[in-house]
Amino acid sequence: MNGPVKKIDQAEYQKRLDRITEIFAGMVSHADTVSQTRCPYRDRHDHCTAEFRCRNQRPTDDVLTCGHDGAFDYRSAWDTNPDAYRRAKTKVAKIKTAAARRRAESGRTEDD
Ligand code: SF4
Numbered sequence: 001m002n003g004p005v006k007k008i009d010q011a012e013y014q015k016r017l018d019r020i021t022e023i024f025a026g027m028v029s030h031a032d033t034v035s036q037t038r039c040p041y042r043d044r045h046d047h048c049t050a051e052f053r054c055r056n057q058r059p060t061d062d063v064l065t066c067g068h069d070g071a072f073d074y075r076s077a078w079d080t081n082p083d084a085y086r087r088a089k090t091k092v093a094k095i096k097t098a099a100a101r102r103r104a105e106s107g108r109t110e111d112d
Pocket of ligand 1: 039040041050055056057058066
Protein backbone atom coordinates (compact mmCIF):
# COMPACT_ATOMS: atom_id res chain seq x y z
CA MET A 1 0.00 0.00 0.00
CA ASN A 2 3.00 2.26 -0.02
CA GLY A 3 3.04 4.82 -2.81
CA PRO A 4 6.10 5.92 -4.66
CA VAL A 5 8.82 7.29 -2.42
CA LYS A 6 9.03 11.06 -2.65
CA LYS A 7 12.36 12.44 -3.67
CA ILE A 8 13.98 14.13 -0.68
CA ASP A 9 14.76 17.78 -1.10
CA GLN A 10 18.30 18.06 0.26
CA ALA A 11 17.89 21.69 1.38
CA GLU A 12 14.66 20.89 3.23
CA TYR A 13 16.23 17.78 4.76
CA GLN A 14 19.22 19.81 6.02
CA LYS A 15 16.89 22.49 7.41
CA ARG A 16 14.98 19.87 9.43
CA LEU A 17 18.17 18.22 10.58
CA ASP A 18 19.50 21.58 11.78
CA ARG A 19 16.24 22.24 13.63
CA ILE A 20 16.35 18.87 15.40
CA THR A 21 20.00 19.45 16.32
CA GLU A 22 19.06 22.85 17.73
CA ILE A 23 16.24 21.35 19.82
CA PHE A 24 18.46 18.59 21.23
CA ALA A 25 21.28 21.04 21.95
CA GLY A 26 18.84 23.12 23.98
CA MET A 27 17.67 20.06 25.92
CA VAL A 28 21.22 18.96 26.69
CA SER A 29 22.18 22.45 27.79
CA HIS A 30 19.13 22.65 30.10
CA ALA A 31 19.84 19.19 31.56
CA ASP A 32 23.44 20.22 32.13
CA THR A 33 22.36 23.31 34.07
CA VAL A 34 19.72 21.47 36.13
CA SER A 35 22.12 18.63 36.99
CA GLN A 36 24.34 21.10 38.84
CA THR A 37 21.69 21.72 41.49
CA ARG A 38 19.27 18.81 41.19
CA CYS A 39 20.46 15.32 41.95
CA PRO A 40 19.75 12.78 39.20
CA TYR A 41 18.43 10.36 41.84
CA ARG A 42 15.65 12.79 42.88
CA ASP A 43 12.40 11.95 41.15
CA ARG A 44 9.57 14.33 40.30
CA HIS A 45 7.91 13.65 43.67
CA ASP A 46 11.17 14.60 45.48
CA HIS A 47 11.70 10.98 46.47
CA CYS A 48 15.24 9.64 46.56
CA THR A 49 15.76 6.70 44.20
CA ALA A 50 19.44 6.20 45.01
CA GLU A 51 20.56 2.69 45.91
CA PHE A 52 23.03 4.05 48.42
CA ARG A 53 23.01 6.12 51.60
CA CYS A 54 23.05 9.89 51.31
CA ARG A 55 22.97 12.41 54.17
CA ASN A 56 20.20 14.28 52.37
CA GLN A 57 17.79 11.34 52.62
CA ARG A 58 14.83 11.98 54.92
CA PRO A 59 12.78 8.93 55.90
CA THR A 60 9.08 9.66 55.55
CA ASP A 61 6.07 7.38 55.81
CA ASP A 62 7.14 4.80 53.26
CA VAL A 63 9.95 6.27 51.16
CA LEU A 64 13.16 8.22 51.42
CA THR A 65 12.61 11.85 50.52
CA CYS A 66 15.39 14.12 49.28
CA GLY A 67 16.21 16.90 51.71
CA HIS A 68 18.67 18.70 49.46
CA ASP A 69 17.78 22.36 49.06
CA GLY A 70 19.92 23.02 45.99
CA ALA A 71 22.27 25.34 47.88
CA PHE A 72 25.35 23.13 47.72
CA ASP A 73 26.81 20.28 45.75
CA TYR A 74 24.55 17.28 46.55
CA ARG A 75 27.31 14.79 45.71
CA SER A 76 29.26 15.57 48.89
CA ALA A 77 26.47 13.88 50.90
CA TRP A 78 26.70 10.59 49.03
CA ASP A 79 27.94 7.66 51.04
CA THR A 80 29.26 4.56 49.32
CA ASN A 81 29.06 2.43 52.46
CA PRO A 82 26.51 -0.30 51.61
CA ASP A 83 25.87 -1.04 55.32
CA ALA A 84 24.73 2.52 55.94
CA TYR A 85 22.39 2.25 52.96
CA ARG A 86 20.94 -1.03 54.23
CA ARG A 87 20.38 0.54 57.67
CA ALA A 88 18.51 3.45 56.07
CA LYS A 89 16.34 1.06 54.02
CA THR A 90 15.63 -1.04 57.12
CA LYS A 91 14.60 2.11 58.97
CA VAL A 92 12.21 3.05 56.16
CA ALA A 93 10.77 -0.47 56.12
CA LYS A 94 10.15 -0.28 59.89
CA ILE A 95 8.48 3.13 59.53
CA LYS A 96 6.33 1.75 56.71
CA THR A 97 5.31 -1.29 58.76
CA ALA A 98 4.51 0.86 61.80
CA ALA A 99 2.45 3.25 59.65
CA ALA A 100 0.53 0.33 58.11
CA ARG A 101 -0.12 -1.06 61.59
CA ARG A 102 -1.37 2.32 62.82
CA ARG A 103 -3.65 2.59 59.78
CA ALA A 104 -4.99 -0.93 60.36
CA GLU A 105 -5.63 -0.18 64.04
CA SER A 106 -7.53 2.97 63.17
CA GLY A 107 -9.48 1.18 60.40
CA ARG A 108 -8.05 3.32 57.62
CA THR A 109 -6.62 2.11 54.34
CA GLU A 110 -3.50 3.38 52.57
CA ASP A 111 -5.73 5.32 50.13
CA ASP A 112 -7.46 7.31 52.91
S1 SF4 B 1 18.85 12.27 49.02
FE1 SF4 B 1 20.93 12.43 48.13
S2 SF4 B 1 21.05 10.82 46.59
FE2 SF4 B 1 18.90 11.08 47.12
S3 SF4 B 1 18.08 12.46 45.62
FE3 SF4 B 1 18.72 13.71 47.35
S4 SF4 B 1 20.83 14.32 46.97
FE4 SF4 B 1 20.33 12.64 45.57
